[in-house]
Amino acid sequence: MSHPRHLLDDLLGHPVRFSIMALLAAADRAEFGYVRDQVEVSDSVLSKQVSALQEEGYLKVHKGYVNNRGRTWLSLTGQGRRTFERHMAALREIAEGNPAPARVHTRVSGE
């Protein structure tokens, strides 16, 4: 592999999926409605993209109750964080205009 684009994750090439991952990468966990509002998509679009990311093992869905109201929380899995970090490393290389092989950052963090 000579170009960092080979390290880009295919699933994260979709803008909405990338936005969801970018938001969850910064969060320990986030409520479904919060992600919907931040990413500015409808419930159905978010559900579809969340399912795609969940099937790939990138994120987890937690159901719970707060003040007797049902809530859905989303969070990244370890695999999701690693994939996102790798994707980000490739993007940094491309942004720098560096065609050399991308460095893979393996730091896994909630920040």
Added chain:
Amino acid sequence: MSVQDPSPEGARSALIEVELRRAAVHASNRLFQPVLLVLAGLWVAGTILIVVVPSSGVPAWVGPIEGFVLEGLLGGGIVATFLLLGRQRAHSRTGSVLFSASIAAWFLLMSGIRALGSSAGWYVPGDPLRGVHFVLSAVICVAPLLIGALVVGRRR
């Protein structure tokens, strides 16, 4: 629609978006701040109440009032904490660690001061002079909550 081969400009836009998302999550951490402040305020208020309301030589009806007010403060604090935390829609790992660490430090400091105060003999509510120590102890105890609130509020 997908972007499998972004240009350097496209990649830079994606990196900027990640920073904006991170800032949004950190902004939502700020709800930890009022929770910590409410806990600190209620703890000090409850302590002052214990000191200023005489525990002996008062009409029988005063006793239950003291108890009810104190229970109301503590119960209200717990309910307020859960209500505020329930409104939190997202938080970062740093935010939750700071919050938990502030609560843990509060409990540790409280235990330490209580042990020290009991062995020294000045941790006795009811006595006017020692009551000042009691309130001062409570103020010192809530320092981690106040520091935590300050750090969470300032962090971007």
